[in-house]
Amino acid sequence: MTARNAFYAQSGGVTAVINATACGLIETARRHPDRIGKVLAGRDGILGALTEDLIDTSLESDADIARLKHTPGGAFGSCRYKLKSLDEHRAQYERLIQVFRAHDIGYFFYNGGNDSMDTAWKVSQLAETMGFPLVCVGIPKTVDNDLAVTDNCPGFGSVAKYVATSMREAGYDVASMARTSTKIFVLEVMGRHAGWITAACGLAAEAEGEPPHILLFPEIPFDPETFLARVQDCVSRYGYCTIAVSEGLHDADGRLIADMGSKDAFGHPQLGGVGQIVAQLIKDRLGYKYHWALADYLQRSARHIASRTDLEQAYAVGVKAVELALAGRNGVMPAIQRLADVPYAWEIAVAELSQVANVEKKMPREFISPDGFHITPACRRYLQPLIEGEAFPPFRSGLPDYVRLQNQPVEKKLEAFSV
């Protein structure tokens, strides 16, 4: 059997540990030179395959590949680009096969979330119908933790650790100042459809009265009056109130709270995220001074406070993806399977891409307290192991020492293709 090349692409929003997956994949591929030639990475994700912008990872040293394990972001570039159905965009799928054929690619690894698993699944079918020998393996990644089948998603545990740490730290700050200054603190976090990241903030509260006091989930329609009553109760009890809110918070009619601001003089939607809208509501109605923070990209790139569990799982799915490919398993995805909560035990199982694609895993209702404002013990049992362990990157000159790869291009062999 001759060695064929592998294609690897990162897709969608990047995470603190997606490069650890790349590291696991490349390091494992390098241990099988008889089966796998070069790992060619797509520059800026699947776009790189379409435009034949391939990166030759074999030119990177073992040491630099190892450094991927502690480097956030997407080392080869990622993209938000969803291939449509085969009917609509057959030319794009055919182009992929054309590029793969030109570069002798026998393995297709696609590292992403829901959309990407859908793409990987389609490619896996196409390869079969087009008679091109290709093994397609999806690799899970998403801070949103909303992929089906897998118990959790690589990338989520580190965001969870970051937001819970940040919430705890800000809580200590606000508690110090509440008597004469800010009584309300709101942290806005990611998760447009699923409240996993918001839920993770709740891990910071280990005892009655500890921050965060209120969580606002996208799964629970926002009712201002119930919310304000809870805020007032908090301030009365503890002297202050800290809140984590999902960017996807909406009302009973499904309208995003973030979109409810008025327009400015130029017709622009009013600036400010849902965090500020909620905080301003408190100020308007209860009169309390507020501060708010918007973690935005900081939360998903915070490699400096990554979860060791998350890191190990991110690396493991990269390793397993290669093993599955070498075993000829087309159309599958390594999935994390939980064996026990305490002590936490997990292994990498195998999921069919057809079962994963386009299914969004929301927070189960039993993970949210009956009043809708916090997490339940069951949720805590689920989340707790995912943030366990530290995995600090090396530091140089006081800052995390992250790698920048050379990312040297593979020579093009085909005509240009416009996407």
Next chain:
Amino acid sequence: MTARNAFYAQSGGVTAVINATACGLIETARRHPDRIGKVLAGRDGILGALTEDLIDTSLESDADIARLKHTPGGAFGSCRYKLKSLDEHRAQYERLIQVFRAHDIGYFFYNGGNDSMDTAWKVSQLAETMGFPLVCVGIPKTVDNDLAVTDNCPGFGSVAKYVATSMREAGYDVASMARTSTKIFVLEVMGRHAGWITAACGLAAEAEGEPPHILLFPEIPFDPETFLARVQDCVSRYGYCTIAVSEGLHDADGRLIADMGSKDAFGHPQLGGVGQIVAQLIKDRLGYKYHWALADYLQRSARHIASRTDLEQAYAVGVKAVELALAGRNGVMPAIQRLADVPYAWEIAVAELSQVANVEKKMPREFISPDGFHITPACRRYLQPLIEGEAFPPFRSGLPDYVRLQNQPVEKKLEAFSV
């Protein structure tokens, strides 16, 4: 000589390391039982002295006091409350002396920024004029790094390390996604009058083209056209543009950019900080999609990524404050004196409070590049050592394990006093 009690209060915005100063002070005081009785802390800062809400720190174990070294926020509570001049508020100063007399307080330690050093100075004079034997020592603390005489302020180095780390990490994220998604990222940081924190973001850029690409200082009036041209140039060169902006950014007439939004339908100022206003300007004029983050309290409470240098200095000024008090030095403040940039060397010197009070140290113009958009090598030399070294807190269950003191009250001896 009999032992007299000491009063310690935290003042103004808290930091990731102000409790390390408290730790240094209390641990040192405990080593001098012949001279110092109990350290009584003001609950919620100086307010605690006025209302006789004193905390008996002698009831805290040595182990818990040691844990203050890795706990952010203000362990005894802080406040934003500036005592006015002696003429205006003589009753308040007299009340302080009354409380000090009632609790046999012979040492007054006030841990804060400009306003606090002013208060400490006034108290130091008052004690003399009122014939009450009291040694007043101010202790520097401010994330803004704007205190005079001291080379830098405890609290700043850790914010600096946090914002530079965050900027670097977000930079890796944006670089990954820029081809098809977000091209602009803006991080809004603290520093209403002085651009030290904004400057610290610049440390993340070690080579041409590395994030952050543009810094917007409060010392440099904001000119939209020059700024937009620079943004466009960045996107053309690097494919994206990352920006750190001070909350205190203003125009040539001194108007805060943050205040320039329009009003909404209810007459409220438009929501959104200066970070979003600047980002939206880019969107409106250049059409680029943006993300922005507002670090807010996260930056000043991020003990998990504290600078070891900052931590050591914060502890050292607490130690020195006690030594100065024991030497009878009234009206002084421990100040950090830089002996060398590379290798960095420092010692604790002594500043007169009269020289520190009410003087605001802004960024020198030679620390800002001629075009106003970045830091100079001289600035880098100044800032670099302040973020050096890591000092991770202990973790428990995946999160930083911070202490909550008992904070037991001292029995009141006086009539109530309203503030």
